[in-house]
Amino acid sequence: MKQEEFPMLKEDYIYLDNGATTLKPQCVIDKIKEYYETYSANAHRGDYDLSYKVNQEYEGAREEIRKFIHAKEKEEVIFTSGTTESLNMIATGFFEKIIEPNDEILITKSEHASNVLPWFRLQNKCGAVVKYIPLDENHYVTLEEVKRAVTPQTKIIALAGITNVIGDERPIKEITKFAHEHNIFVVMDGAQSVPHRKTDVQDLDIDFLAFSGHKMCGPTGIGVLYGKRPLLEELDPINLGGGMNESFDNPNEIYYKELPHRLEAGTPNIAGAIGLGEAVRFLESIGMENIETYEKNLRKYAIDKFLSIPHVDLLNLEADGGILAFNIDGIFSQDVAYYLNKYKICVRAGNHCAKILKSEVGVTNSLRVSLYFYNTESDIDALVELLKDKGKIEKEML
Amino acid sequence: MDEELRRELIMVHYKEPEHKYRTDDPNYQKVNTRNASCIDNLDIYVKIKDHKIEDICFDGEACAISTSSTSIMIHNLIGKTIEEAKNFIENFENMLEEKEYDEEILKEANAYNEIYKQGNRKHCAYLPYEGIKKVLNEIEES
Ligand SMILES: Cc1ncc(COP(=O)(O)O)c(C=O)c1O
Numbered sequence: 286m287k288q289e290e291f292p293m294l295k296e297d298y299i300y301l302d303n304g305a306t307t308l309k310p311q312c313v314i315d316k317i318k319e320y321y322e323t324y325s326a327n328a329h330r331g332d333y334d335l336s337y338k339v340n341q342e343y344e345g346a347r348e349e350i351r352k353f354i355h356a357k358e359k360e361e362v363i364f365t366s367g368t369t370e371s372l373n374m375i376a377t378g379f380f381e382k383i384i385e386p387n388d389e390i391l392i393t394k395s396e397h398a399s400n401v402l403p404w405f406r407l408q409n410k411c412g413a414v415v416k417y418i419p420l421d422e423n424h425y426v427t428l429e430e431v432k433r434a435v436t437p438q439t440k441i442i443a444l445a446g447i448t449n450v451i452g453d454e455r456p457i458k459e460i461t462k463f464a465h466e467h468n469i470f471v472v473m474d475g476a477q478s479v480p481h482r483k484t485d486v487q488d489l490d491i492d493f494l495a496f497s498g499h500k501m502c503g504p505t506g507i508g509v510l511y512g513k514r515p516l517l518e519e520l521d522p523i524n525l526g527g528g529m530n531e532s533f534d535n536p537n538e539i540y541y542k543e544l545p546h547r548l549e550a551g552t553p554n555i556a557g558a559i560g561l562g563e564a565v566r567f568l569e570s571i572g573m574e575n576i577e578t579y580e581k582n583l584r585k586y587a588i589d590k591f592l593s594i595p596h597v598d599l600l601n602l603e604a605d606g607g608i609l610a611f612n613i614d615g616i617f618s619q620d621v622a623y624y625l626n627k628y629k630i631c632v633r634a635g636n637h638c639a640k641i642l643k644s645e646v647g648v649t650n651s652l653r654v655s656l657y658f659y660n661t662e663s664d665i666d667a668l669v670e671l672l673k674d675k676g677k678i679e680k681e682m683l
Numbered sequence: 684m685d686e687e688l689r690r691e692l693i694m695v696h697y698k699e700p701e702h703k704y705r706t707d708d709p710n711y712q713k714v715n716t717r718n719a720s721c722i723d724n725l726d727i728y729v730k731i732k733d734h735k736i737e738d739i740c741f742d743g744e745a746c747a748i749s750t751s752s753t754s755i756m757i758h759n760l761i762g763k764t765i766e767e768a769k770n771f772i773e774n775f776e777n778m779l780e781e782k783e784y785d786e787e788i789l790k791e792a793n794a795y796n797e798i799y800k801q802g803n804r805k806h807c808a809y810l811p812y813e814g815i816k817k818v819l820n821e822i823e824e825s
Pocket residue numbers: 304305367368369370397399400445447448449474476477497638
């Protein structure tokens with residue numbers, strides 16, 4: 286869908302690394318360009334028309350994103366640099382204050398480093414304990430396993446909505462319902478789910494959500510931290526400075542601004558935020574349900590073709606996201622990626638920032654194809670054609 | 684070195700790398716070397732006696748270029764004095780950096796004489812050298 290909107294697709298690349306980042310449509314590029322060319326002033330300082338316009342656009346983007354994730358209030362949408370920063374703000378700014386020794390934090394072995402290391406830090410600093418929810422044979426999280434893993438000490442459950450290696454989708458709504466009955470907070474890493482699914486934070490009832498603009502057709506360096514308002518009110522800003530203070534005279538008399546500005550110190554990534562607002566508008570114009578359906582069908586098409594190649598070891602036959610994780614029998618994943626690169630096909634090789642997953646899947650490295658709505662059946666055909674002939678891979682991989 | 688020979692050398696040393704095993708022998712110094720931008724991850728074990736490299740072996744997971752390059756390096760460094768080894772490494776570095784180097788010295792390692800054209804694989808070829816340099820430098824310091 287919408288291939289014609291993406292300038293990068295005119296370069297005859299076949300881009301299959303959308304889990305890492307996505308391509309940008311012309312409208313997002315134009316929106317950013319327009320900011321830099323026609324109203325390039327600072328935000329929050331409406332002393333002249335240009336600056337007023339910046340404010341309108343910046344806050345307009347926030348509202349666009351509020352609608353997109355179905356948050357109750359616009360003040361619950363905080364601009365950050367991305368998922369990683371958002372998760373760190375949640376762990377450090379909110380949980381560090383309230384976590385106590387021996388409190389338990391539940392994650393899984395398929396989380397991305399950004400949803401592991403901030404929690405490890407809480408363990409090392411505050412004596413909390415990070416524990417793993419066991420995964421089932423398809424590497425899925427089930428509500429039953431969550432129930433079994435929860436103890437009276439459990440304080441936080443932090444999970445990706447969809448994981449970046451396996452592409453499994455978690456039953457976040459059910460988990461959250463159970464968690465809240467036991468006074469447990471739920472943090473959702475939405476990096477791989479928000480770009481591909483309708484997200485309704487009120488329906489899911491999650492406490493915090495983190496996601497990145499660049500994985501959903503938006504610019505790099507911009508992302509979102511969502512939190513329920515009463516929780517965000519308690520989240521300490523990590524950065525202090527301009528834009529977030531009301532007034533100050535001395536160290537004892539500092540007054541911060543209200544949300545969302547209290548958590549956005551310094552000149553923000555204005556172009557990024559405005560660009561992300563446009564990306565969200567673009568996605569909405571296609572429809573998130575349509576995107577989800579299209580990707581599921583395309584994945585199914587790809588799986589059927591992959592299963593017909595005997596030397597392809599598919600690691601995630603079952604998955605909900607548009608991700609195929611696999612290896613070519615007897616060939617190191619990176620060598621396959623280099624081979625495909627010769628044909629301008631971009632796929633990822635490696636451990637995909639999920640370094641503790643290897644103990645779970647028993648495979649250290651793999652290839653990953655991650656789809657988005659602008660990928661096509663002919664992209665898959667080209668890939669499959671190149672993977673079919675193992676002799677050719679071995680011959681051309683150097 | 685012509686294309687065909689280059690390919691063959693790399694493939695032979697990739698498919699059947701020399702000295703690919705780990706050791707617990709305390710006479711070996713172990714060094715880990717990995718590629719930050721990708722996933723190659725090798726442990727190299729070096730045994731040095733009387734200023735001479737008596738043995739090297741390695742283990743780990745790496746791509747065809749890294750694995751073959753390690754095997755070829757080991758094949759060439761065993762038996763060399765530390766000085767000779769350093770000279771070999773320096774020539775290899777010069778080759779990757781497109782500077783002047785002595786082809787005679789590098790022998791099979793000339794198989795990587797065009798790797799500089801593939802920027803993203805240059806580091807794969809260099810990986811084992813990075814590791815061995817660490818060991819040699821540590822020895823000099825002590
Ligand atoms: C599941 C998941 N979480 C977090 C991140 C980190 O996102 P970012 O690098 O944009 O902060 C990623 C990105 O790869 C991801 O896939």
